[in-house]
Amino acid sequence: DTEVTQTPKHLVMGMTNKKSLKCEQHMGHRAMYWYKQKAKKPPELMFVYSYEKLSINESVPSRFSPECPNSSLLNLHLHALQPEDSALYLCASSPSGQGQGTGELFFGEGSRLTVL
Amino acid sequence: AQKITQTQPGMFVQEKEAVTLDCTYDTSDPSYGLFWYKQPSSGEMIFLIYQGSYDQQNATEGRYSLNFQKARKSANLVISASQLGDSAMYFCAMRGPLFSGGYNKLIFGAGTRLAVHP
Numbered sequence: 001d002t003e004v005t006q007t008p009k010h011l012v013m014g015m016t017n018k019k020s021l022k023c024e025q026h027m028g029h030r031a032m033y034w035y036k037q038k039a040k041k042p043p044e045l046m047f048v049y050s051y052e053k054l055s056i057n058e059s060v061p062s063r064f065s066p067e068c069p070n071s072s073l074l075n076l077h078l079h080a081l082q083p084e085d086s087a088l089y090l091c092a093s094s095p096s097g098q099g100q101g102t103g104e105l106f107f108g109e110g111s112r113l114t115v116l
Numbered sequence: 117a118q119k120i121t122q123t124q125p126g127m128f129v130q131e132k133e134a135v136t137l138d139c140t141y142d143t144s145d146p147s148y149g150l151f152w153y154k155q156p157s158s159g160e161m162i163f164l165i166y167q168g169s170y171d172q173q174n175a176t177e178g179r180y181s182l183n184f185q186k187a188r189k190s191a192n193l194v195i196s197a198s199q200l201g202d203s204a205m206y207f208c209a210m211r212g213p214l215f216s217g218g219y220n221k222l223i224f225g226a227g228t229r230l231a232v233h234p
Binding site for chain 1: 149151153158159160161162163166168207211214215217218219220221222223224225226227
């Protein structure tokens, strides 16, 4: 079983809805990531948090709003999304700090989002 | 800029045979890491194997081995004794030097869908 837990597994929302995706890990990792994966495509990086601070934003539209309330939790707030935002959203974590291993990312099972 | 290329959209292999999935990369950083991940239909990305740019030996993890040819900038995944459960999407990925906070930007190739036939 994955040690990165994502909820919900499936989400259907309208373009005017506000919803949130949640991610939790208890491995003591201090770096957490959001990736977006369209069907039959590779994952694309959206955001990286390191020590609860936003470190990378890959020019993601403001209708996606990340939040890292503490070292174990990562949220992705969704508002006014478009149908083309329908995708699998993957959360990941990695050990942080210099010398902390290979940089391997540990992924959750993803939240499959459909925007109507 | 970093780039990862997987040129095989799909591969077929007979159960118990070996299969090689191709991956080439391009980077100007002397320090980098190469990963292979497996993604079953459930969606989870499962880490398989890692090769660091300074590693002298090819990485091995059970039935998985990485054929690292640095001069050719290739990092092919070899799966020995294929099993039906190996049917999945396989992604090659690369990171550059770790950022000062220890995190990284992992970029993925387009992926190869492997089908194992009985």
